[in-house]
Amino acid sequence: MDIYISGVGMTKFGRSKDSLEKMMAEAASSALKEAQLERVDAIYLGVMNVEEFVGDSNFATLLADTLGLTGIPSTRVETASSTGAGAFETAFYAVASGHMKHVLVLAGEKMTHLPTAKTTRILSEVIDRSERRYGATMPALAAMIAQKYAREFNLSPLKLEDILAQAAIKNHSNGTFNPYAQFRKTITKEDYLKSQMVSYPLRLYDCAPITDGASAIILTSEPTPIKVSGIGHATDTAAVRHRTSFTSFNSTKEAAQKAYTMAQLNPSDIQFAEVHDAFTLFEIIGTEDLGFFPPGEGWRALEEGITHLRGRLPINPSGGLKARGHPVGASGLAQLVEIVYQLKGEAGKKRQLERAEIGLAQSIGGLGNNNLVTILERSDRKRIVKEGWSPDYHPEIRVSKKSSIPPPSEGVGILETFTTLYATPEGFRSPLTLGFVKTEAGERVMACNPDYRSPKELKMGKKVYLKTREGLYVFEKFTLWSRLKHWFKGSPKSS
Amino acid sequence: MDIYISGVGMTKFGRSKDSLEKMMAEAASSALKEAQLERVDAIYLGVMNVEEFVGDSNFATLLADTLGLTGIPSTRVETASSTGAGAFETAFYAVASGHMKHVLVLAGEKMTHLPTAKTTRILSEVIDRSERRYGATMPALAAMIAQKYAREFNLSPLKLEDILAQAAIKNHSNGTFNPYAQFRKTITKEDYLKSQMVSYPLRLYDCAPITDGASAIILTSEPTPIKVSGIGHATDTAAVRHRTSFTSFNSTKEAAQKAYTMAQLNPSDIQFAEVHDAFTLFEIIGTEDLGFFPPGEGWRALEEGITHLRGRLPINPSGGLKARGHPVGASGLAQLVEIVYQLKGEAGKKRQLERAEIGLAQSIGGLGNNNLVTILERSDRKRIVKEGWSPDYHPEIRVSKKSSIPPPSEGVGILETFTTLYATPEGFRSPLTLGFVKTEAGERVMACNPDYRSPKELKMGKKVYLKTREGLYVFEKFTLWSRLKHWFKGSPKSS
Numbered sequence: 001m002d003i004y005i006s007g008v009g010m011t012k013f014g015r016s017k018d019s020l021e022k023m024m025a026e027a028a029s030s031a032l033k034e035a036q037l038e039r040v041d042a043i044y045l046g047v048m049n050v051e052e053f054v055g056d057s058n059f060a061t062l063l064a065d066t067l068g069l070t071g072i073p074s075t076r077v078e079t080a081s082s083t084g085a086g087a088f089e090t091a092f093y094a095v096a097s098g099h100m101k102h103v104l105v106l107a108g109e110k111m112t113h114l115p116t117a118k119t120t121r122i123l124s125e126v127i128d129r130s131e132r133r134y135g136a137t138m139p140a141l142a143a144m145i146a147q148k149y150a151r152e153f154n155l156s157p158l159k160l161e162d163i164l165a166q167a168a169i170k171n172h173s174n175g176t177f178n179p180y181a182q183f184r185k186t187i188t189k190e191d192y193l194k195s196q197m198v199s200y201p202l203r204l205y206d207c208a209p210i211t212d213g214a215s216a217i218i219l220t221s222e223p224t225p226i227k228v229s230g231i232g233h234a235t236d237t238a239a240v241r242h243r244t245s246f247t248s249f250n251s252t253k254e255a256a257q258k259a260y261t262m263a264q265l266n267p268s269d270i271q272f273a274e275v276h277d278a279f280t281l282f283e284i285i286g287t288e289d290l291g292f293f294p295p296g297e298g299w300r301a302l303e304e305g306i307t308h309l310r311g312r313l314p315i316n317p318s319g320g321l322k323a324r325g326h327p328v329g330a331s332g333l334a335q336l337v338e339i340v341y342q343l344k345g346e347a348g349k350k351r352q353l354e355r356a357e358i359g360l361a362q363s364i365g366g367l368g369n370n371n372l373v374t375i376l377e378r379s380d381r382k383r384i385v386k387e388g389w390s391p392d393y394h395p396e397i398r399v400s401k402k403s404s405i406p407p408p409s410e411g412v413g414i415l416e417t418f419t420t421l422y423a424t425p426e427g428f429r430s431p432l433t434l435g436f437v438k439t440e441a442g443e444r445v446m447a448c449n450p451d452y453r454s455p456k457e458l459k460m461g462k463k464v465y466l467k468t469r470e471g472l473y474v475f476e477k478f479t480l481w482s483r484l485k486h487w488f489k490g491s492p493k494s495s
Numbered sequence: 496m497d498i499y500i501s502g503v504g505m506t507k508f509g510r511s512k513d514s515l516e517k518m519m520a521e522a523a524s525s526a527l528k529e530a531q532l533e534r535v536d537a538i539y540l541g542v543m544n545v546e547e548f549v550g551d552s553n554f555a556t557l558l559a560d561t562l563g564l565t566g567i568p569s570t571r572v573e574t575a576s577s578t579g580a581g582a583f584e585t586a587f588y589a590v591a592s593g594h595m596k597h598v599l600v601l602a603g604e605k606m607t608h609l610p611t612a613k614t615t616r617i618l619s620e621v622i623d624r625s626e627r628r629y630g631a632t633m634p635a636l637a638a639m640i641a642q643k644y645a646r647e648f649n650l651s652p653l654k655l656e657d658i659l660a661q662a663a664i665k666n667h668s669n670g671t672f673n674p675y676a677q678f679r680k681t682i683t684k685e686d687y688l689k690s691q692m693v694s695y696p697l698r699l700y701d702c703a704p705i706t707d708g709a710s711a712i713i714l715t716s717e718p719t720p721i722k723v724s725g726i727g728h729a730t731d732t733a734a735v736r737h738r739t740s741f742t743s744f745n746s747t748k749e750a751a752q753k754a755y756t757m758a759q760l761n762p763s764d765i766q767f768a769e770v771h772d773a774f775t776l777f778e779i780i781g782t783e784d785l786g787f788f789p790p791g792e793g794w795r796a797l798e799e800g801i802t803h804l805r806g807r808l809p810i811n812p813s814g815g816l817k818a819r820g821h822p823v824g825a826s827g828l829a830q831l832v833e834i835v836y837q838l839k840g841e842a843g844k845k846r847q848l849e850r851a852e853i854g855l856a857q858s859i860g861g862l863g864n865n866n867l868v869t870i871l872e873r874s875d876r877k878r879i880v881k882e883g884w885s886p887d888y889h890p891e892i893r894v895s896k897k898s899s900i901p902p903p904s905e906g907v908g909i910l911e912t913f914t915t916l917y918a919t920p921e922g923f924r925s926p927l928t929l930g931f932v933k934t935e936a937g938e939r940v941m942a943c944n945p946d947y948r949s950p951k952e953l954k955m956g957k958k959v960y961l962k963t964r965e966g967l968y969v970f971e972k973f974t975l976w977s978r979l980k981h982w983f984k985g986s987p988k989s990s
Contacts, residue, residue: 001592001593042728048552049546049552051544051546051547051620052546052547052552055620056620056624057543057544057547057575057617057620057621058574058575058620058621058622058733058860058861058864058865060573060574060575060730060865061574061575061730061731061733061860061861061864061865062623062733064730065730065732065733065734065864065897066733069730070730070731070732070894070895070896071729071730071731071745071746071749071894072729072730073584073728073729073730074574074730074865075572075573075574075581075584075585075728076572076573076574077570077571077572077573077585078555078570078571078572078573079553079555079556079569079570079571080552080553080555080556086570089568089570090570090572090585090589092592093588093589093591093592093594093595094585094588094592096588096592096593096594097496097587097588097589097591097592098496098591099588099591099757100588122552125546125550125551125552125553126552126553127553128557129551233537233568233570234566234567234568235555235556235559235560235564235565235566235567235568235569236556236565236566237560237565238553238556238557238560238561239560242560250566251566254566262594365553365556366553366556369553369556369560370553370555370556370569399565399566400565401565402560
C-alpha cells in the first residue's frame with residue numbers, strides 16, 4: 001500500500017514570541033489548507049521535551065484543542081532529536097494499516113526563552129546518565145567524535161578545521177535562499193575562526209543553534225504527486241562508550257538499509273538529501289553512513305563541491321540544521337518539508353534544485369542512537385524495479401555491545417579521544433576536559449581531567465593514568481611518577 | 496487483518512527501589528518469554544513524564560539498550576495518563592500495516608521517590624494552563640465533577656459518600672486477590688470515612704495512589720489465543736470548563752463508539768471491563784459512558800452488586816487503579832494485561848471470572864480528554880456477525896466548544912460546582928476553594944474563593960458575585976452589598 005503526502009507547512013524558524021501551540025497551529029493550518037482538509041483521522045505530534053522547555057504535559061490534547069479538532073485521536077511521539085521523523089514514521093504505519101485515511105503529523109519545539117545553560121542541561125538529558133554525570137554535553141561528545149574522525153582519516157587539526165568551516169559556510173550559504181531559515185546571511189572562514197570555541201575542536205559555527213519552530217505534513221492513502229518510498233529506523237547503545245565505531249553511526253546505517261530496501265533504491269539513486277548536521281562533522285559522517293561516499297571520503301566530496309547546492313549531490317539545500325535552525329522536536333519533519341518543496345519545484349528560484357525527483361532525509365536522535373532515514377519521491381517518476389532486485393548498499397555494521405568486564409578503578413589506559421568543553425551545563429565548572437580512555441582490560445570508560453586547561457597539552461593515542469575520584473574516572477598524564485605508582489600497585493588486568 | 500497478543504508481563508505495582516528501566520525490563524522479559532521471542536521488530540514505549548519524574552529524556556533508546564535489543568526501532572508514545580493504552584494503539588497500527596510482525600509494547604512510570612507536593616505539581620501539568628494557574632489539581636477537578644454528578648442525579652451528600660465508599664471497598668476487595676496490586680487489604684466504610692479529605696467530597700480512598708510499576712504486551716500478526724477486536728481513541732477540550740457535560744466524558748463515548756464499531760460488538764456483549772478509576776466516581780461514570788448502564792444509573796449497578804467480582808458485569812477485577820495502583824504511564828497497558836490474564840484463565844482461583852471471553856479496557860488521559868477504549872477477545876470464541884451489522888450503542892455526544900464570548904470581569908454568576916482542595920500543589924496555600932461559575936453571558940469560568948474555609952458554606956446552583964483579582968477570577972457570596980455594587984456598576988451582560 002502506497003502512502004502519499006497531500007500537504008506541508010512550517011513556521012519561520014528562529015526566535016519566536018509565539019507560544020509553542022500557536023507555532024504548531026500555524027504549521028498545521030498551512031498543511032491542512034494545502035491538503036484541502038478541515039479534519040483528519042488522527043494527529044501524531046512530535047515534541048521532544050515540552051515538559052521541561054515549556055512546563056506542559058498532555059500536549060497532544062492541547063494541540064487537538066488549539067486546532068479546533070477536538071474529538072480526533074491525538075498522540076505524542078518522541079525519539080529525542082529525531083522526534084519529527086519518528087512522528088512521521090508512526091503516522092506512516094497508521095495510514096498504512098488502512099484504519100486511517102488522512103493523518104496530520106505535527107512537530108515543534110520552543111527553546112529560546114530559557115537561559116542557555118538551562119537549555120544545555122535539558123538537551124544533555126538525552127545522553128546516557130553514566131556519561132552525563134561527567135558534564136558531557138552533545139557538543140562535547142560530538143567534539144570527541146570529530147577528533148577521532150580526524151585521527152582515523154589522517155586529517156591534521158588545521159585540515160579538520162578547514163573542512164568543518166566549509167560545511168558551515170556551505171549550509172549558511174544555502175540558508176540565505178530559504179525564507180524559513182533562522183540564519184539568512186553567508187559566513188566567511190574568518191567569521192568561522194572568530195566564533196567562540198564551544199568544545200574543542202568545535203566552535204559555535206559547528207553547532208546547530210537553539211531555535212523555536214514547527215513543521216507539519218499530511219499523510220494520506222489517496223494518490224498525490226509525492227510518495228513516501230521508504231522509511232527505516234534503528235537504535236544504538238545509550239552510552240557512546242559502548243560503540244564499536246566513533247567515526248560512523250550504526251543507527252544511520254541500519255536505518256538507511258531498511259529505507260533503501262523498502263524503497264527498492266540504492267544510494268546512487270538519491271538526487272539530494274537533508275542530513276542531520278546538528279554538528280558540521282555529522283553531515284560529513286552522514287553522507288558516508290548513507291552510502292553516498294566511502295568512509296573517510298565525505299569531507300572530500302564537500303571540498304570538491306559535490307554536496308554544494310549546484311553540485312552533483314546537494315546536501316542540505318535548506319541550509320540544514322545549522323542555518324535553518326534546530327527546534328529539536330521539529331527538525332526531523334522540517335527536513336521532509338524541504339524535500340517536498342524541492343520535489344514539487346516550490347523551493348524558490350535560487351534554492352530550487354534541477355534534479356529533484358527523489359530526496360532522502362536522515363535524522364539523528366540523541367548522540368546517534370535513535371536515527372531515521374526517510375525517502376520521498378515524485379509519484380510521476382517512472383522507474384522499473386527489476387525482478388529479484390537486491391540492494392547494492394552493504395554497510396559494515398559493527399554492533400555496539402556493553403562489556404561485561406568490570407572496568408578497573410586504577411591503571412594505565414590509552415586516551416582514545418578527548419575534548420575541552422567551554423560551554424558547560426548548569427552545575428559544572430568551565431573549562432572541562434573529558435576523554436574516552438581504553439583500559440588495559442579492553443574496556444572503554446569516560447574520564448575527566450580537572451587539571452588540563454588547554455586541549456593542546458593532550459594527544460590522542462597516548463598512555464594516560466586512570467584513577468577514580470568521587471565515583472568518577474579521572475585521567476592524568478602518564479608520567480614517571482604515575483608509572484611508579486602503577487608499578488607498585490600492580491596492573492589491574494582483566495580480572 | 497487480525498492482530499493478536501502473544502505475551503504479557505508486569506511488575507508488582509507499588510513502591511519500588513528499582514530504577515524505571517529495570518522495572519520495565521522485568522515486565523518486558525516476562526512478555527518476551529511468554530511469546531518465545533528474543534527479538535522483536537520494534538518497541539513502542541509508553542511513559543508519561545520521565546523527564547520530570549526521573550530526569551531522563553531519550554528513554555526509548557535507553558530501554559532498547561537495557562533490554563539488549565540495540566538496533567531495533569524504539570519509539571516513545573505519550574497520551575497523558577492513558578499513555579499505556581496509547582502505546583498499545585500505536586503498536587497495533589504498526590503491526591496492522593504489515594510492515595512489522597512482532598512488536599513489544601512497554602509502559603511504566605516511577606513516581607514514589609518524589610515528595611507528594613512535587614508529584615502533585617507534575618501530575619497537574621496535564622491540566623489546561625488556564626485552570627492549572629488557579630491551583631487546580633486532578634483530584635480538585637474530579638471533586639467538582641463528583642459534586643455535579645450528585646446534583647444532576649439527585650444524590651444527597653451522604654448518598655454520594657456511600658456510593659464512592661462502595662466503589663473503593665469493591666476495588667480494594669478485588670485487589671486482595673491480585674498479586675500485582677499495590678494494596679492487598681480490604682477496607683471498611685469506617686476506614687473510608689476516616690481517610691483524609693483530599694478535595695471535598697473526595698477522600699484519599701477515592702483517589703488512585705502514587706505508584707511505581709511497569710507492564711508489557713507483545714502484539715503479533717500470527718494467530719494466538721487472544722485477539723484485539725477493537726480500538727477507539729478520542730480527545731476532548733484541554734480545559735474542563737469548555738465541556739458541555741460535567742457528568743460524562745465525550746472522549747470515552749467517542750472512543751467506545753469506534754472500538755465497538757471496529758469489533759462489531761455492542762456494550763451488552765462485554766463480559767467484564769477494566770475502567771479507569773483514578774477517582775472512584777470515574778469508574779461509575781465510565782460504566783455509563785461505555786453504554787453498560789444508562790446515565791446516572793452506574794451507581795445503582797454498583798450498589799446492586801452487578802459490577803462486583805461475582806456480579807453479572809465485573810468491573811476492575813484487578814482492583815483497578817485504586818488498589819492495583821496507578822503508575823500513570825503504565826496503567827493503560829496494565830488494564831490490558833489483566834484482561835489477557837482473565838481471558839486465558841490465568842487470574843488465579845479467587846480472581847478468575849467465570850465468563851471471560853470478551854473484555855474491555857477504558858483508559859483516561861488527562862482530565863478525560865485523551866481517552867482510549869480497547870476490546871480483547873478469545874480467538875476461539877465463536878461468533879457470527881450478521882450481514883449489515885450496525886451498533887446499538889448511540890451515546891449522546893455533546894461536542895465541547897470554546898466560546899468566543901469574552902467573559903466579563905465582574906458580575907453575577909451561578910456557582911455550578913465547587914470543591915475545597917486540601918492537598919494543594921507546590922506553591923499554593925491550603926485549603927483552596929475552587930469553583931466553576933457560569934456568567935450571565937453564558938460563559939463558564941474557573942474561579943477561586945480565598946475566604947471560604949469550609950465547603951459547607953457554599954451551595955451549587957446559587958448566585959455568586961464574580962470579580963477579578965491579579966488576573967484570576969474570584970467568587971464571593973451574593974450578598975446585599977455585592978448586589979448593590981453590581982447594581983451601581985451595571986450588569987456586564989453579553990457584550
